[in-house]
Amino acid sequence: MSRQRLNIGLFGFGVVGQGLYDVLQKSPAQDVKIIKICVRRKINRSLPDNMFCYNPDEILENEDINTIVELIDNADDAYHIVKKALQYGKNVVSANKKMLAENLSELVKLAKEMNVSLLYEASACGSIPVIRNLEEYYDNDLLLSVTGILNGSSNYILSKIFDHNQNYQEALLEAQKLGFAESDPTFDVDGFDSLYKLIILTMHSFGVIVKPDEVLNYGISNISEFDINYAREKGYKIKLVGQVERLQNKKITLFVLPRFVTKDKYIYSVEDEFNGVVIKGLAYDKQFMFGKGAGGHPTGSAVLSDITALGHFYRYEYKKATYFGGFQYFKEGAIEVYLRYRNPDVLQNFEFSSVSEEYHGPEYHYKIGFMPLDKLIAIKEKLRTLDIFLAATGKTLNY
Incomplete structure (x- = not known):
């Protein structure tokens, strides 16, 4: 089965971001690598400083990064990051339910136009895979x-x-x-x-x-x-x-x-x-x-599930809207x-x-x-x- 290599730009390194990093280290997932992590300010962390950046464009404009994982708590900032990432033709995984609920129609349309995936299993019920089911x-x-x-x-x-x-x-x-x-x-x-x-x-x-x-x-x-x-x-x-x-x-x-x-x-x-x-x-x-x-770990596992699915070129088909509208x-x-x-x-x-x-x-x-x-x-x-x-x-x- 064909897979794509995912070079990830991660936004946010709070509870969920660190949870994702932890489960990624324990996961057998192949061809997945976090290239850079964008945070708002510099604080003491266990990872080396060169893993972090403070300007979103450093990740969004990086052509080597093909996947954005958005795990921040500010819905307005998340919206601008996700929209810009989709416009750049990058896959996106998000856990921000407020941002998604307020902008779902626009972002779904944009993902289809750019022929990329927008996945957000972790936005609904943490570790429960309800969206994909x-x-x-x-x-x-x-x-x-x-x-x-x-x-x-x-x-x-x-x-x-x-x-x-x-x-x-x-x-x-x-x-x-x-x-x-x-x-x-x-x-x-x-x-x-x-x-x-x-x-x-x-x-x-x-x-x-x-x-x-x-x-x-x-x-x-x-x-x-x-x-x-x-x-x-x-x-x-x-x-x-x-x-x-x-x-x-x-x-x-x-x-x-x-x-x-x-x-x-x-x-x-x-x-x-x-x-x-x-x-x-x-x-x-x-x-x-x-x-x-x-x-952190339950939600991080849901984010990892989306990342793994992306590796197999998965995307939502929105079948209910398409076939049972x-x-x-x-x-x-x-x-x-x-x-x-x-x-x-x-x-x-x-x-x-x-x-x-x-x-x-x-x-x-x-x-x-x-x-x-x-x-x-x-x-x-x-x-x-x-x-x-x-x-x-x-x-x-x-x-």
């Missing part, structure tokens, strides 16, 4: 939904809450001390990380590119002891879940919300920093993928939600089409019922400022 194994018209825990940081926090009886602040502090959550945890706990991953998975599931600002994402930062106790009394756990689901007439709906999860669901037992993805199909029912969703993002359906609030005045922000359960207490109140998804999307930025907690029950309604 959606591309290659589930490359038919039988897919019904992809549902999962896509963020390890929020899942770690919720695991500590429900399995170890910690409160939210205690669990968050522990996650930060262990490096699972940033000092500013908004990206993870408010569902943005899961949102960007879901955008990418939706493209490979149904061939539809959806803009992130058109999708509902709401996280766990407003969770209270009342919500936790409610879930426990019902025998539920709360998980932050991303879902894309096929509806009737080739419509799809997608959102990221905390969800009440029962013991009979696969994701109920996904704990700590692990991710879990359930793929449901018409003929094969449900299949479950599980693995570490974060960390025609799916439309549908925002006008309804989802059943639990809305916990203190001040009844907050209800003026919400429009229930039906209510199945209601409670009024001395401090907290809640309603459970169906809400139009488009109404929630319209106020999604405001949701995080309100004294409420919103969670999905798992039921959707297609109009």
Whole structure:
């Protein structure tokens, strides 16, 4: 089988970059060599100084480098690096889910025009090979939904809450001390990380590119002891879940919300920093993928998988968009939600089409019922400022 030699220019040498370097040293992968590493500033490193550079063009304009591996945390900088690399006719491997989700249409088109590969397995679920499976194994018209825990940081926090009886602040502090959550945890706990991953998975599931600002994402930062106790009394756990689901007439709906999860669901037992993805199909029912969703070595192994695939001239064919196109993002359906609030005045922000359960207490109140998804999307930025907690029950309604 023919292979191509990959001379790599690596951008970023943080946790994932060093993780990739480590797994490359342990891997039997042939014809792969890191030529140069671009970083923002000089710090003490175990590698010799001549391995590093500080000007991106030193790598991008190097004709001996045919593959760019982008592993930096700044989405804007990553976009300029990836775009320029593609324009230079270089293959690209990226793990930057925000950059990809916001620019997927442009970058996919550019990669096709330049006849190069753009791979990003590590952007979705760390070590879980979900993108390539959606591309290659589930490359038919039988897919019904992809549902999962896509963020390890929020899942770690919720695991500590429900399995170890910690409160939210205690669990968050522990996650930060262990490096699972940033000092500013908004990206993870408010569902943005899961949102960007879901955008990418939706493209490979149904061939539809959806803009992130058109999708509902709401996280766990407003969770209270009342919500936790409610879930426990019902025998539920709360998980932050991303879902894309096929509806009737080739419509799809997608959102990221905390969800009440029962013991009979696969994701109920996904704990700590692990991710879990359930793929449901018409003929094969449900299949479950599980693995570490974060960390240098797990994510580095996913990057290495893309590099190895590149060695065999692999590229995404975007089969769902090419062969099974025609799916439309549908925002006008309804989802059943639990809305916990203190001040009844907050209800003026919400429009229930039906209510199945209601409670009024001395401090907290809640309603459970169906809400139009488009109404929630319209106020999604405001949701995080309100004294409420919103969670999905798992039921959707297609109009």
